[in-house]
Amino acid sequence: MKKNTATIHDISKALGIDSSTVSRALSNSALVTAKTKDKILKKAIELGYQKNTLASKLRTRKTNTIGVIVPRISRHFFASVISGIEDAAYDSGYDVIICQSLDNLEREKQLIQTMHSNRVDGILVSVSMETNTSDHFNEYKKDGFPIVFFDRPFMLKENINVIIDDYKASFEATEHMIEIGCKKIVHLRGPKTSELYNRRELGYKNALKNNGLDIDDNYILESRLMKEDGLELANKIARLGNIDGVFAANDTVAISTMQYLKEKGCNIPRDMAFVGFSNEPISAVIEPSLTTVGQADVEMGKVASLLLFELIKNTTDKINNQVTILEPNLIIRNSTSKFSKK
Amino acid sequence: MKKNTATIHDISKALGIDSSTVSRALSNSALVTAKTKDKILKKAIELGYQKNTLASKLRTRKTNTIGVIVPRISRHFFASVISGIEDAAYDSGYDVIICQSLDNLEREKQLIQTMHSNRVDGILVSVSMETNTSDHFNEYKKDGFPIVFFDRPFMLKENINVIIDDYKASFEATEHMIEIGCKKIVHLRGPKTSELYNRRELGYKNALKNNGLDIDDNYILESRLMKEDGLELANKIARLGNIDGVFAANDTVAISTMQYLKEKGCNIPRDMAFVGFSNEPISAVIEPSLTTVGQADVEMGKVASLLLFELIKNTTDKINNQVTILEPNLIIRNSTSKFSKK
DNA sequence: CTTCTAAATACAATCGATTGTATTTTTAAG
DNA sequence: CTTAAAAATACAATCGATTGTATTTAGAAG
Structure with a gap:
C-alpha cells in the first residue's frame, strides 16, 4: 500500500529538466530562472514532493x-x-x-x-x-x-x-533554615557518585559552620532520593530525635519524607521545617507548600x-x-x- | 577539529577487501568467512568505525x-x-x-x-x-x-x-458522586472542538439522567482546562450557588479550581465533592487527595x-x-x- | 592433474539530494 | 549579424551503505 514519495528525479523526468536544476530550484537558488522555478514548484506540489532529508543529510554531512x-x-x-x-x-x-x-x-x-x-x-x-x-x-x-x-x-x-551554583543554593537554603530558628538540621543527600550532591552537602555544612552550628555526620542521610526512600528516611529522622529541620537534595524525597513524618504526628513546619530542591510543581500545591530552590x-x-x-x-x-x-x-x-x- | 568517522571504505582500503564484503561482514552475513569477518571486525574497532545510519536508511528505505x-x-x-x-x-x-x-x-x-x-x-x-x-x-x-x-x-x-472508554469513565465518575449524595454537580469540560470532551460530557449527562437528576446546561462550564482557568471557574461555581460536586475533565483544572474554592472558604469534600480525570501524580498528594480516573x-x-x-x-x-x-x-x-x- | 561445483569475494548499481564543472543559451555590445 | 560575456542549465561525481550479479578461489571428485 505504501507508495514511494516523489523525488527530484520524478520532477526532473516529468519536466525534462535536470535534477540538479530541480534541486537548486527547490532550495531557491539564484542560479535558476524565476520561470523554471515556477514550473518546478508547481510540479513538486502536484506530485506531492517531500524532500528526503536522509539523502540530504548524507550528502551535506550536516543534519x-x-x-x-x-x-x-x-x-x-x-x-x-x-x-x-x-x-x-x-x-x-x-x-x-x-x-x-x-x-x-x-x-x-x-x-x-x-x-x-x-x-x-x-x-x-x-x-x-x-x-x-x-x-x-x-x-x-x-x-x-x-x-x-x-x-x-x-x-x-x-x-x-x-x-547552577549548587553550593550557593544549598548554603542559602540552609542559612534560611537557621535564620528561622532551626538548630538541628538533617540533610538528605543523593548518591556519593554524583559530584552534584557533594556540592550540595558542602553548602549545607558550610552554612552550619558559618553560623556556629555543629556538623554531625549522623545528620547526613544518603539515598537515591526516590519517593520510595521516604519511609525509611522518615524513620531514621524520627529515631534521631529533636530534629527541627530537614534540607533535602530534591523535592521528591522531601515531599515523600514529609508525608511520612506527618503521618507519625509531626507538625510541619511547627515541629520541623522542610526545604527541598528543584521546584517541582507539586511543591507549590502540597500542604504545607514546600520551600525549595528554583534552578533557572x-x-x-x-x-x-x-x-x-x-x-x-x-x-x-x-x-x-x-x-x-x-x-x-x-x-x-x-x-x-x-x-x-x- | 571534527574528524570524519571511518567508513566501510576506509576498512576496505586498509585491508584490500571490497567494501561489499566489509558491509556483509559487519552485518554478520553467512556469505563471509569467519576468518575475514575477524580481520574486518578488528580493523573496524581499530579505526573506531561507527555505522552511518543515514546511509543505511537511505539505501534500505527503512529507518x-x-x-x-x-x-x-x-x-x-x-x-x-x-x-x-x-x-x-x-x-x-x-x-x-x-x-x-x-x-x-x-x-x-x-x-x-x-x-x-x-x-x-x-x-x-x-x-x-x-x-x-x-x-x-x-x-x-x-x-x-x-x-x-x-x-x-x-x-x-x-x-x-x-x-479509553471516556464515556464510561465519565459515567462512572459522575455516578460515584451521585452515590455519595451529590445533587448539583458542575462539569468542567474542554473545548468543543475535541470529540473527547463531548464524550466525557455525554457520560456525565447520562449518569445524571439515569439517576433521575436534572441536566442544567448552566452547570456545564467550558475552558481550556489550564491551571490559569481555575480562578474564573471557581468564581462561576460560587456564583451558581448550592453546588455540591464538581466533575472536571482533567486533574489540572480540578486542582486549580479546588484551590481557589478553598480560599473562598469552601470545605472540600464536606461542602463540595471533587473528581478529576487523568490521575496526575499531584492528585495523590494534595489536600484533600483527588478522586480521579486512571487511564491505562x-x-x-x-x-x-x-x-x-x-x-x-x-x-x-x-x-x-x-x-x-x-x-x-x-x-x-x-x-x-x-x-x-x- | 583436470574438471566441476560450491563457497567466498569483487564488481557495479542504487538510494535521493547536492555541488563543482562543463556546456548551452541568452543577452548585450560592437 | 557576429562575438564575447554572462546567465541558465546539464553533466557527473559524491555522501556511505546495501545488494544482485559476476567473477574468482577453494575444495571435491574423477
Whole structure:
C-alpha cells in the first residue's frame, strides 16, 4: 500500500529538466530562472514532493539536528530545560531529538551511540545518576563530536558544563533554615557518585559552620532520593530525635519524607521545617507548600544550546573546559514559615 | 577539529577487501568467512568505525524508527504512555523519536512533516487540542504512511485509534458522586472542538439522567482546562450557588479550581465533592487527595505501538478503521469521602 | 592433474539530494 | 549579424551503505 514519495528525479523526468536544476530550484537558488522555478514548484506540489532529508543529510554531512539526553522527560525541571532548548533550536533552525536515560548508564550509552550513528550535529546531556565515568563520551569527543553537559556537573575540568551554583543554593537554603530558628538540621543527600550532591552537602555544612552550628555526620542521610526512600528516611529522622529541620537534595524525597513524618504526628513546619530542591510543581500545591530552590531551568536550556551551537560552528575547540554557572533562587513557602508567623 | 568517522571504505582500503564484503561482514552475513569477518571486525574497532545510519536508511528505505507526537511530554499521562511505547519499541528493535506539539496545530503540522521527511516508518499521535481537521494527516496517509492515534479519539471512522472508554469513565465518575449524595454537580469540560470532551460530557449527562437528576446546561462550564482557568471557574461555581460536586475533565483544572474554592472558604469534600480525570501524580498528594480516573497509560502505549508495527509490516490496509478501547479505572480518594465518613 | 561445483569475494548499481564543472543559451555590445 | 560575456542549465561525481550479479578461489571428485 505504501507508495514511494516523489523525488527530484520524478520532477526532473516529468519536466525534462535536470535534477540538479530541480534541486537548486527547490532550495531557491539564484542560479535558476524565476520561470523554471515556477514550473518546478508547481510540479513538486502536484506530485506531492517531500524532500528526503536522509539523502540530504548524507550528502551535506550536516543534519541540523541536536540530541538531548535527560534522565526523565516527565520531571518538571527537565521538561522546562527542554522548552528552553527547543526555543533556542527553533531560532537557530535546528531540530531536536529528545531521549530519556531513565538514570540508567547502559541506556545512556546506547542513546549516545544511536544519536551519533544518526549523525546529529551535537548533543546536550544531563548524565544519569549511575554515570561516574566519561569513557563513553570521550570515545566521541576525541573525534570532535560536540557535547555540552548541563544540570549535573560532570568532569568540570575536561568538558563544557552549564550548571547552577549548587553550593550557593544549598548554603542559602540552609542559612534560611537557621535564620528561622532551626538548630538541628538533617540533610538528605543523593548518591556519593554524583559530584552534584557533594556540592550540595558542602553548602549545607558550610552554612552550619558559618553560623556556629555543629556538623554531625549522623545528620547526613544518603539515598537515591526516590519517593520510595521516604519511609525509611522518615524513620531514621524520627529515631534521631529533636530534629527541627530537614534540607533535602530534591523535592521528591522531601515531599515523600514529609508525608511520612506527618503521618507519625509531626507538625510541619511547627515541629520541623522542610526545604527541598528543584521546584517541582507539586511543591507549590502540597500542604504545607514546600520551600525549595528554583534552578533557572528554561535559561539553562537556552544557554546550553547556544554553547552547543557555537561548538558546532567552530572548527577549533577553544571554548572547551568552560563552566557556566547560573544563579539559583530560593523560593520561600509555608514549610519554613515556622517562626515568621509568630 | 571534527574528524570524519571511518567508513566501510576506509576498512576496505586498509585491508584490500571490497567494501561489499566489509558491509556483509559487519552485518554478520553467512556469505563471509569467519576468518575475514575477524580481520574486518578488528580493523573496524581499530579505526573506531561507527555505522552511518543515514546511509543505511537511505539505501534500505527503512529507518526502524517511529515518531511520537504528544501535546506535552511533562504530563504524567503522556510520560507513562511513552514508557509503554519505548518498551514495545525496544522489544521490536525500533528507535523512538519523541516530540511535543504543545497543543499547537501549526507545530503539530511542522512535526509530522519533519518526521515524514526523515522517513520514520510510522507515527503515533495524540492530537493537539487545536486539531479539528485531519487534512495534514491525510496528506501522508493517502501514500500509505502508517499513523496510529491514541488517547484523543480522532476521526474514528477513518483512522486507527487506541483510546479509553471516556464515556464510561465519565459515567462512572459522575455516578460515584451521585452515590455519595451529590445533587448539583458542575462539569468542567474542554473545548468543543475535541470529540473527547463531548464524550466525557455525554457520560456525565447520562449518569445524571439515569439517576433521575436534572441536566442544567448552566452547570456545564467550558475552558481550556489550564491551571490559569481555575480562578474564573471557581468564581462561576460560587456564583451558581448550592453546588455540591464538581466533575472536571482533567486533574489540572480540578486542582486549580479546588484551590481557589478553598480560599473562598469552601470545605472540600464536606461542602463540595471533587473528581478529576487523568490521575496526575499531584492528585495523590494534595489536600484533600483527588478522586480521579486512571487511564491505562502504559498499556495504551504498548497497544498503540503494536498496532503501528503491524501497520508498518503490512502492505495492505486491512487493519484500518479500527478502534481499540481500553478500560479506565476510577481511583477513589478523599475529595469524594463526603458521606462515607459519616 | 583436470574438471566441476560450491563457497567466498569483487564488481557495479542504487538510494535521493547536492555541488563543482562543463556546456548551452541568452543577452548585450560592437 | 557576429562575438564575447554572462546567465541558465546539464553533466557527473559524491555522501556511505546495501545488494544482485559476476567473477574468482577453494575444495571435491574423477
